[in-house]
Amino acid sequence: MLIEVLKSKIHRVKVTGADLNYIGSITIDENLMDAAGLIAGEKVSIVNVNNGERLDTYVIKGARGQGEITMNGPAARKVQRGDIVIIIAYAQMEFEEAKSFQPTIIFPNEETNLLN
Template sequence: MIIEVLKSKIHRVKITQAELNYVGSITIDEDLIEAANIIPNEKVQIVNNNNGARFETYVIKGERGTGTICLNGATARLAQVGDIVIIMSYAYMEMDEARQYQPILVFPDGDNRLIK
């Protein structure tokens, strides 16, 4: 049996931009996506802690070290600049592998930067 499990999570980052007139996606600082083992174009689920919205989109690599978390296109309607979100990616695994797998959890600072 194959199940879907949490692969990685970027926990509690702040929305820095919302660009309604864009094709769609979420732009994430390259430092954060690398730390979370997320790749450009990967599907992610986003949970907005401020309003409860949950939605899916794909990742665009943002400029490294900037702390950028930008909702593009229609997703820009689901959060405001300053809202706190959790970004999660999932993977399909065999049950035995899923039991052993430990997701990658990233806890950035208040400026969306990696804590060193």
């Protein structure tokens, strides 16, 4: 039996942009992607701490070391620049494997979105 579990999380980062006219997705600083074990195209859930919105999208690689977190496309209506979001990725695995699996959770600086 496969179950879905937390794979990785970027906890509390500030949205630096919201681009309604982009096709879709969330652009994430490549350093944050690496630290959280995310890859371009991976499905993620976004939780907006400011307004409670939840949505799913996919990751686009942003410039390394810039702290970019940009919500693109229609999802840009669910966030505003300056909102705090949590970015969550899940993985499917066998039940027994999931019992001992340890997710990767990172806590960037909430003001700069950079790793300390």
